[in-house]
Amino acid sequence: MMAELPATSYEPIVTFDDGHVSNYTYALPALEASGRSAFFFITAGWTGVRPDYMDKTQLRALHTAGHGIGAHGWTHTLLTQCSAADLRHELVDARSALEDAIGAPVTSLSLPGGRSNAAVIEACHEAGYTTVWTSVPGAVKSSSEATVGRFNILAGHSDAFLQRLLDPASGELARAARVGRWKAMAQRVMGDAAYARLWALLNRKEGDATDPGAQRVDGAL
Ligand SMILES: [Zn+2]
Structure with a gap:
Protein backbone atom coordinates (compact mmCIF):
# COMPACT_ATOMS: atom_id res chain seq x y z
CA MET A 1 0.00 0.00 0.00
CA MET A 2 2.74 2.44 0.82
CA ALA A 3 5.00 1.21 -1.95
CA GLU A 4 6.42 3.50 -4.61
CA LEU A 5 3.90 4.23 -7.33
CA PRO A 6 4.68 3.41 -10.93
CA ALA A 7 5.61 6.54 -12.88
CA THR A 8 3.08 6.07 -15.62
CA SER A 9 -0.14 5.65 -13.67
CA TYR A 10 -1.67 5.84 -10.23
CA GLU A 11 -2.98 2.64 -8.72
CA PRO A 12 -6.13 3.76 -6.93
CA ILE A 13 -7.03 2.69 -3.42
CA VAL A 14 -10.75 3.00 -2.68
CA THR A 15 -11.72 4.26 0.78
CA PHE A 16 -15.00 5.02 2.53
CA ASP A 17 -15.49 7.21 5.60
CA ASP A 18 -18.01 7.26 8.45
CA GLY A 19 -19.40 3.70 8.39
CA HIS A 20 -22.79 4.29 6.74
CA VAL A 21 -24.75 1.08 6.21
CA SER A 22 -24.74 1.69 2.43
CA ASN A 23 -21.06 0.71 2.57
CA TYR A 24 -22.22 -2.76 3.51
CA THR A 25 -25.36 -3.05 1.38
CA TYR A 26 -24.07 -1.43 -1.84
CA ALA A 27 -20.29 -1.01 -1.78
CA LEU A 28 -19.43 -4.50 -0.50
CA PRO A 29 -21.23 -6.38 -3.32
CA ALA A 30 -19.86 -3.95 -5.93
CA LEU A 31 -16.31 -4.46 -4.66
CA GLU A 32 -16.74 -8.22 -4.67
CA ALA A 33 -18.08 -8.09 -8.24
CA SER A 34 -15.03 -6.12 -9.39
CA GLY A 35 -12.51 -8.11 -7.36
CA ARG A 36 -11.27 -5.03 -5.50
CA SER A 37 -10.59 -4.48 -1.84
CA ALA A 38 -11.16 -1.19 -0.05
CA PHE A 39 -10.57 0.59 3.24
CA PHE A 40 -13.49 1.52 5.49
CA PHE A 41 -12.89 4.19 8.14
CA ILE A 42 -15.46 3.94 10.90
CA THR A 43 -16.76 6.52 13.36
CA ALA A 44 -16.58 4.14 16.29
CA GLY A 45 -19.17 5.77 18.54
CA TRP A 46 -21.82 5.47 15.81
CA THR A 47 -21.32 1.72 15.39
CA GLY A 48 -24.48 -0.14 16.32
CA VAL A 49 -25.85 3.07 17.85
CA ARG A 50 -26.72 5.58 15.20
CA PRO A 51 -29.52 4.65 12.76
CA ASP A 52 -28.28 3.76 9.27
CA TYR A 53 -24.71 3.06 10.38
CA MET A 54 -23.06 -0.35 10.41
CA ASP A 55 -23.01 -2.54 13.48
CA LYS A 56 -20.19 -4.74 14.77
CA THR A 57 -21.38 -7.79 12.82
CA GLN A 58 -21.27 -5.87 9.55
CA LEU A 59 -17.80 -4.48 10.31
CA ARG A 60 -16.56 -7.96 11.05
CA ALA A 61 -18.05 -9.19 7.76
CA LEU A 62 -16.16 -6.47 5.85
CA HIS A 63 -12.93 -7.46 7.58
CA THR A 64 -13.51 -11.17 6.96
CA ALA A 65 -14.12 -10.40 3.27
CA GLY A 66 -10.59 -8.97 3.11
CA HIS A 67 -11.26 -5.25 3.39
CA GLY A 68 -9.37 -2.90 5.66
CA ILE A 69 -11.03 -1.40 8.72
CA GLY A 70 -9.69 1.85 10.13
CA ALA A 71 -10.86 4.43 12.64
CA HIS A 72 -12.52 7.77 11.96
CA GLY A 73 -12.71 9.08 15.53
CA TRP A 74 -15.33 8.28 18.15
CA THR A 75 -17.79 11.16 17.63
CA HIS A 76 -16.53 12.60 14.30
CA THR A 77 -15.40 15.75 16.13
CA LEU A 78 -12.62 17.60 14.29
CA LEU A 79 -9.47 16.42 16.05
CA THR A 80 -7.94 19.89 15.83
CA GLN A 81 -10.65 21.09 18.23
CA CYS A 82 -10.13 18.39 20.86
CA SER A 83 -8.56 18.72 24.31
CA ALA A 84 -5.87 16.17 25.20
CA ALA A 85 -8.46 14.07 27.06
CA ASP A 86 -10.91 14.26 24.16
CA LEU A 87 -8.16 13.27 21.72
CA ARG A 88 -7.50 10.11 23.76
CA HIS A 89 -11.21 9.27 23.61
CA GLU A 90 -11.41 9.93 19.86
CA LEU A 91 -8.25 7.97 19.10
CA VAL A 92 -7.58 5.33 21.76
CA ASP A 93 -11.16 4.34 22.61
CA ALA A 94 -12.12 4.23 18.93
CA ARG A 95 -9.19 1.98 18.13
CA SER A 96 -9.92 -0.43 20.95
CA ALA A 97 -13.67 -0.62 20.18
CA LEU A 98 -12.99 -1.36 16.52
CA GLU A 99 -10.35 -3.96 17.37
CA ASP A 100 -12.90 -5.60 19.63
CA ALA A 101 -15.49 -5.52 16.81
CA ILE A 102 -13.31 -7.14 14.13
CA GLY A 103 -10.96 -9.19 16.31
CA ALA A 104 -7.82 -7.78 14.65
CA PRO A 105 -5.44 -4.83 15.00
CA VAL A 106 -6.56 -1.41 13.73
CA THR A 107 -3.62 0.79 12.74
CA SER A 108 -5.10 3.22 10.21
CA LEU A 109 -7.17 6.32 10.80
CA SER A 110 -8.78 8.90 8.55
CA LEU A 111 -9.07 12.41 9.97
CA SER A 116 -4.93 17.89 11.40
CA ASN A 117 -1.97 19.69 12.84
CA ALA A 118 1.34 18.55 14.29
CA ALA A 119 -0.18 17.80 17.72
CA VAL A 120 -2.96 15.71 16.17
CA ILE A 121 -0.52 13.70 14.06
CA GLU A 122 1.65 13.06 17.12
CA ALA A 123 -1.40 11.98 19.14
CA CYS A 124 -2.42 9.61 16.33
CA HIS A 125 1.00 7.95 16.39
CA GLU A 126 0.98 7.75 20.20
CA ALA A 127 -2.43 6.07 20.01
CA GLY A 128 -0.96 3.37 17.77
CA TYR A 129 -1.98 4.50 14.30
CA THR A 130 0.80 3.97 11.81
CA THR A 131 -1.06 5.41 8.81
CA VAL A 132 -3.12 8.61 8.88
CA TRP A 133 -5.29 9.47 5.89
CA THR A 134 -6.30 13.03 5.14
CA SER A 135 -8.68 14.63 2.63
CA VAL A 136 -6.06 16.67 0.81
CA PRO A 137 -5.63 15.24 -2.69
CA GLY A 138 -2.31 13.65 -3.48
CA ALA A 139 -0.64 10.40 -4.39
CA VAL A 140 1.07 8.13 -1.89
CA LYS A 141 4.76 8.48 -2.55
CA SER A 142 6.58 6.94 0.34
CA SER A 143 6.15 5.63 3.84
CA SER A 144 7.81 8.79 5.18
CA GLU A 145 4.76 10.96 4.38
CA ALA A 146 2.95 12.14 7.53
CA THR A 147 -0.44 11.63 5.95
CA VAL A 148 -1.87 9.81 2.96
CA GLY A 149 -3.68 12.02 0.44
CA ARG A 150 -7.13 11.22 -0.89
CA PHE A 151 -9.49 12.58 -3.51
CA ASN A 152 -13.19 12.97 -2.69
CA ILE A 153 -15.13 11.44 -5.60
CA LEU A 154 -18.56 13.00 -6.14
CA ALA A 155 -21.56 11.89 -8.17
CA GLY A 156 -20.94 14.68 -10.68
CA HIS A 157 -17.42 13.54 -11.57
CA SER A 158 -17.31 12.10 -15.09
CA ASP A 159 -15.53 8.94 -16.12
CA ALA A 160 -13.27 11.08 -18.31
CA PHE A 161 -12.27 13.22 -15.33
CA LEU A 162 -11.48 10.15 -13.23
CA GLN A 163 -9.37 8.76 -16.07
CA ARG A 164 -7.39 12.00 -16.16
CA LEU A 165 -7.00 11.90 -12.39
CA LEU A 166 -5.26 8.53 -12.68
CA ASP A 167 -2.95 9.71 -15.48
CA PRO A 168 0.02 11.69 -14.11
CA ALA A 169 0.66 13.19 -17.54
CA SER A 170 -2.68 15.04 -17.41
CA GLY A 171 -1.63 17.02 -14.33
CA GLU A 172 -5.17 16.66 -12.93
CA LEU A 173 -4.15 15.17 -9.57
CA ALA A 174 -1.31 17.68 -9.19
CA ARG A 175 -3.82 20.48 -9.84
CA ALA A 176 -6.25 19.04 -7.26
CA ALA A 177 -3.37 18.71 -4.78
CA ARG A 178 -2.49 22.40 -5.21
CA VAL A 179 -6.10 23.45 -4.54
CA GLY A 180 -6.26 21.06 -1.59
CA ARG A 181 -3.10 22.51 -0.04
CA TRP A 182 -4.53 26.02 -0.49
CA LYS A 183 -7.75 25.00 1.26
CA ALA A 184 -5.83 23.35 4.09
CA MET A 185 -3.78 26.51 4.55
CA ALA A 186 -6.95 28.67 4.54
CA GLN A 187 -8.47 26.41 7.19
CA ARG A 188 -5.42 26.79 9.40
CA VAL A 189 -5.23 30.55 8.99
CA MET A 190 -8.97 31.28 9.27
CA GLY A 191 -9.97 28.61 11.74
CA ASP A 192 -12.53 25.91 11.07
CA ALA A 193 -15.69 27.93 11.78
CA ALA A 194 -14.74 30.94 9.64
CA TYR A 195 -13.64 28.66 6.80
CA ALA A 196 -16.97 26.81 6.92
CA ARG A 197 -18.84 30.14 6.71
CA LEU A 198 -16.71 31.25 3.75
CA TRP A 199 -17.33 27.95 1.97
CA ALA A 200 -21.09 28.24 2.55
CA LEU A 201 -21.02 31.78 1.13
CA LEU A 202 -19.04 30.83 -1.96
CA ASN A 203 -21.34 27.90 -2.64
CA ARG A 204 -24.64 29.61 -1.86
CA LYS A 205 -25.93 29.30 -5.43
CA GLU A 206 -25.28 25.60 -5.61
CA GLY A 207 -26.53 25.03 -2.11
CA ASP A 208 -23.46 22.99 -1.53
CA ALA A 209 -22.21 20.50 0.62
CA THR A 210 -19.78 18.52 -1.09
CA ASP A 211 -16.59 20.04 0.12
CA PRO A 212 -14.63 17.87 2.47
CA GLY A 213 -13.49 21.01 4.23
CA ALA A 214 -16.97 22.15 5.18
CA GLN A 215 -17.79 21.38 8.76
CA ARG A 216 -20.73 19.02 8.75
CA VAL A 217 -22.07 16.74 11.42
CA ASP A 218 -23.35 14.33 8.85
CA GLY A 219 -20.70 14.76 6.25
CA ALA A 220 -19.23 12.19 3.98
CA LEU A 221 -15.83 13.01 5.31
ZN1 LIG B 1 -16.35 11.69 8.10
Missing part, protein backbone atom coordinates in the same frame (compact mmCIF):
# COMPACT_ATOMS: atom_id res chain seq x y z
CA PRO A 112 -12.66 13.65 10.46
CA GLY A 113 -13.10 16.61 8.13
CA GLY A 114 -9.53 15.99 6.99
CA ARG A 115 -8.30 18.33 9.75
Whole structure:
Protein backbone atom coordinates (compact mmCIF):
# COMPACT_ATOMS: atom_id res chain seq x y z
CA MET A 1 0.00 0.00 0.00
CA MET A 2 2.74 2.44 0.82
CA ALA A 3 5.00 1.21 -1.95
CA GLU A 4 6.42 3.50 -4.61
CA LEU A 5 3.90 4.23 -7.33
CA PRO A 6 4.68 3.41 -10.93
CA ALA A 7 5.61 6.54 -12.88
CA THR A 8 3.08 6.07 -15.62
CA SER A 9 -0.14 5.65 -13.67
CA TYR A 10 -1.67 5.84 -10.23
CA GLU A 11 -2.98 2.64 -8.72
CA PRO A 12 -6.13 3.76 -6.93
CA ILE A 13 -7.03 2.69 -3.42
CA VAL A 14 -10.75 3.00 -2.68
CA THR A 15 -11.72 4.26 0.78
CA PHE A 16 -15.00 5.02 2.53
CA ASP A 17 -15.49 7.21 5.60
CA ASP A 18 -18.01 7.26 8.45
CA GLY A 19 -19.40 3.70 8.39
CA HIS A 20 -22.79 4.29 6.74
CA VAL A 21 -24.75 1.08 6.21
CA SER A 22 -24.74 1.69 2.43
CA ASN A 23 -21.06 0.71 2.57
CA TYR A 24 -22.22 -2.76 3.51
CA THR A 25 -25.36 -3.05 1.38
CA TYR A 26 -24.07 -1.43 -1.84
CA ALA A 27 -20.29 -1.01 -1.78
CA LEU A 28 -19.43 -4.50 -0.50
CA PRO A 29 -21.23 -6.38 -3.32
CA ALA A 30 -19.86 -3.95 -5.93
CA LEU A 31 -16.31 -4.46 -4.66
CA GLU A 32 -16.74 -8.22 -4.67
CA ALA A 33 -18.08 -8.09 -8.24
CA SER A 34 -15.03 -6.12 -9.39
CA GLY A 35 -12.51 -8.11 -7.36
CA ARG A 36 -11.27 -5.03 -5.50
CA SER A 37 -10.59 -4.48 -1.84
CA ALA A 38 -11.16 -1.19 -0.05
CA PHE A 39 -10.57 0.59 3.24
CA PHE A 40 -13.49 1.52 5.49
CA PHE A 41 -12.89 4.19 8.14
CA ILE A 42 -15.46 3.94 10.90
CA THR A 43 -16.76 6.52 13.36
CA ALA A 44 -16.58 4.14 16.29
CA GLY A 45 -19.17 5.77 18.54
CA TRP A 46 -21.82 5.47 15.81
CA THR A 47 -21.32 1.72 15.39
CA GLY A 48 -24.48 -0.14 16.32
CA VAL A 49 -25.85 3.07 17.85
CA ARG A 50 -26.72 5.58 15.20
CA PRO A 51 -29.52 4.65 12.76
CA ASP A 52 -28.28 3.76 9.27
CA TYR A 53 -24.71 3.06 10.38
CA MET A 54 -23.06 -0.35 10.41
CA ASP A 55 -23.01 -2.54 13.48
CA LYS A 56 -20.19 -4.74 14.77
CA THR A 57 -21.38 -7.79 12.82
CA GLN A 58 -21.27 -5.87 9.55
CA LEU A 59 -17.80 -4.48 10.31
CA ARG A 60 -16.56 -7.96 11.05
CA ALA A 61 -18.05 -9.19 7.76
CA LEU A 62 -16.16 -6.47 5.85
CA HIS A 63 -12.93 -7.46 7.58
CA THR A 64 -13.51 -11.17 6.96
CA ALA A 65 -14.12 -10.40 3.27
CA GLY A 66 -10.59 -8.97 3.11
CA HIS A 67 -11.26 -5.25 3.39
CA GLY A 68 -9.37 -2.90 5.66
CA ILE A 69 -11.03 -1.40 8.72
CA GLY A 70 -9.69 1.85 10.13
CA ALA A 71 -10.86 4.43 12.64
CA HIS A 72 -12.52 7.77 11.96
CA GLY A 73 -12.71 9.08 15.53
CA TRP A 74 -15.33 8.28 18.15
CA THR A 75 -17.79 11.16 17.63
CA HIS A 76 -16.53 12.60 14.30
CA THR A 77 -15.40 15.75 16.13
CA LEU A 78 -12.62 17.60 14.29
CA LEU A 79 -9.47 16.42 16.05
CA THR A 80 -7.94 19.89 15.83
CA GLN A 81 -10.65 21.09 18.23
CA CYS A 82 -10.13 18.39 20.86
CA SER A 83 -8.56 18.72 24.31
CA ALA A 84 -5.87 16.17 25.20
CA ALA A 85 -8.46 14.07 27.06
CA ASP A 86 -10.91 14.26 24.16
CA LEU A 87 -8.16 13.27 21.72
CA ARG A 88 -7.50 10.11 23.76
CA HIS A 89 -11.21 9.27 23.61
CA GLU A 90 -11.41 9.93 19.86
CA LEU A 91 -8.25 7.97 19.10
CA VAL A 92 -7.58 5.33 21.76
CA ASP A 93 -11.16 4.34 22.61
CA ALA A 94 -12.12 4.23 18.93
CA ARG A 95 -9.19 1.98 18.13
CA SER A 96 -9.92 -0.43 20.95
CA ALA A 97 -13.67 -0.62 20.18
CA LEU A 98 -12.99 -1.36 16.52
CA GLU A 99 -10.35 -3.96 17.37
CA ASP A 100 -12.90 -5.60 19.63
CA ALA A 101 -15.49 -5.52 16.81
CA ILE A 102 -13.31 -7.14 14.13
CA GLY A 103 -10.96 -9.19 16.31
CA ALA A 104 -7.82 -7.78 14.65
CA PRO A 105 -5.44 -4.83 15.00
CA VAL A 106 -6.56 -1.41 13.73
CA THR A 107 -3.62 0.79 12.74
CA SER A 108 -5.10 3.22 10.21
CA LEU A 109 -7.17 6.32 10.80
CA SER A 110 -8.78 8.90 8.55
CA LEU A 111 -9.07 12.41 9.97
CA PRO A 112 -12.66 13.65 10.46
CA GLY A 113 -13.10 16.61 8.13
CA GLY A 114 -9.53 15.99 6.99
CA ARG A 115 -8.30 18.33 9.75
CA SER A 116 -4.93 17.89 11.40
CA ASN A 117 -1.97 19.69 12.84
CA ALA A 118 1.34 18.55 14.29
CA ALA A 119 -0.18 17.80 17.72
CA VAL A 120 -2.96 15.71 16.17
CA ILE A 121 -0.52 13.70 14.06
CA GLU A 122 1.65 13.06 17.12
CA ALA A 123 -1.40 11.98 19.14
CA CYS A 124 -2.42 9.61 16.33
CA HIS A 125 1.00 7.95 16.39
CA GLU A 126 0.98 7.75 20.20
CA ALA A 127 -2.43 6.07 20.01
CA GLY A 128 -0.96 3.37 17.77
CA TYR A 129 -1.98 4.50 14.30
CA THR A 130 0.80 3.97 11.81
CA THR A 131 -1.06 5.41 8.81
CA VAL A 132 -3.12 8.61 8.88
CA TRP A 133 -5.29 9.47 5.89
CA THR A 134 -6.30 13.03 5.14
CA SER A 135 -8.68 14.63 2.63
CA VAL A 136 -6.06 16.67 0.81
CA PRO A 137 -5.63 15.24 -2.69
CA GLY A 138 -2.31 13.65 -3.48
CA ALA A 139 -0.64 10.40 -4.39
CA VAL A 140 1.07 8.13 -1.89
CA LYS A 141 4.76 8.48 -2.55
CA SER A 142 6.58 6.94 0.34
CA SER A 143 6.15 5.63 3.84
CA SER A 144 7.81 8.79 5.18
CA GLU A 145 4.76 10.96 4.38
CA ALA A 146 2.95 12.14 7.53
CA THR A 147 -0.44 11.63 5.95
CA VAL A 148 -1.87 9.81 2.96
CA GLY A 149 -3.68 12.02 0.44
CA ARG A 150 -7.13 11.22 -0.89
CA PHE A 151 -9.49 12.58 -3.51
CA ASN A 152 -13.19 12.97 -2.69
CA ILE A 153 -15.13 11.44 -5.60
CA LEU A 154 -18.56 13.00 -6.14
CA ALA A 155 -21.56 11.89 -8.17
CA GLY A 156 -20.94 14.68 -10.68
CA HIS A 157 -17.42 13.54 -11.57
CA SER A 158 -17.31 12.10 -15.09
CA ASP A 159 -15.53 8.94 -16.12
CA ALA A 160 -13.27 11.08 -18.31
CA PHE A 161 -12.27 13.22 -15.33
CA LEU A 162 -11.48 10.15 -13.23
CA GLN A 163 -9.37 8.76 -16.07
CA ARG A 164 -7.39 12.00 -16.16
CA LEU A 165 -7.00 11.90 -12.39
CA LEU A 166 -5.26 8.53 -12.68
CA ASP A 167 -2.95 9.71 -15.48
CA PRO A 168 0.02 11.69 -14.11
CA ALA A 169 0.66 13.19 -17.54
CA SER A 170 -2.68 15.04 -17.41
CA GLY A 171 -1.63 17.02 -14.33
CA GLU A 172 -5.17 16.66 -12.93
CA LEU A 173 -4.15 15.17 -9.57
CA ALA A 174 -1.31 17.68 -9.19
CA ARG A 175 -3.82 20.48 -9.84
CA ALA A 176 -6.25 19.04 -7.26
CA ALA A 177 -3.37 18.71 -4.78
CA ARG A 178 -2.49 22.40 -5.21
CA VAL A 179 -6.10 23.45 -4.54
CA GLY A 180 -6.26 21.06 -1.59
CA ARG A 181 -3.10 22.51 -0.04
CA TRP A 182 -4.53 26.02 -0.49
CA LYS A 183 -7.75 25.00 1.26
CA ALA A 184 -5.83 23.35 4.09
CA MET A 185 -3.78 26.51 4.55
CA ALA A 186 -6.95 28.67 4.54
CA GLN A 187 -8.47 26.41 7.19
CA ARG A 188 -5.42 26.79 9.40
CA VAL A 189 -5.23 30.55 8.99
CA MET A 190 -8.97 31.28 9.27
CA GLY A 191 -9.97 28.61 11.74
CA ASP A 192 -12.53 25.91 11.07
CA ALA A 193 -15.69 27.93 11.78
CA ALA A 194 -14.74 30.94 9.64
CA TYR A 195 -13.64 28.66 6.80
CA ALA A 196 -16.97 26.81 6.92
CA ARG A 197 -18.84 30.14 6.71
CA LEU A 198 -16.71 31.25 3.75
CA TRP A 199 -17.33 27.95 1.97
CA ALA A 200 -21.09 28.24 2.55
CA LEU A 201 -21.02 31.78 1.13
CA LEU A 202 -19.04 30.83 -1.96
CA ASN A 203 -21.34 27.90 -2.64
CA ARG A 204 -24.64 29.61 -1.86
CA LYS A 205 -25.93 29.30 -5.43
CA GLU A 206 -25.28 25.60 -5.61
CA GLY A 207 -26.53 25.03 -2.11
CA ASP A 208 -23.46 22.99 -1.53
CA ALA A 209 -22.21 20.50 0.62
CA THR A 210 -19.78 18.52 -1.09
CA ASP A 211 -16.59 20.04 0.12
CA PRO A 212 -14.63 17.87 2.47
CA GLY A 213 -13.49 21.01 4.23
CA ALA A 214 -16.97 22.15 5.18
CA GLN A 215 -17.79 21.38 8.76
CA ARG A 216 -20.73 19.02 8.75
CA VAL A 217 -22.07 16.74 11.42
CA ASP A 218 -23.35 14.33 8.85
CA GLY A 219 -20.70 14.76 6.25
CA ALA A 220 -19.23 12.19 3.98
CA LEU A 221 -15.83 13.01 5.31
ZN1 LIG B 1 -16.35 11.69 8.10
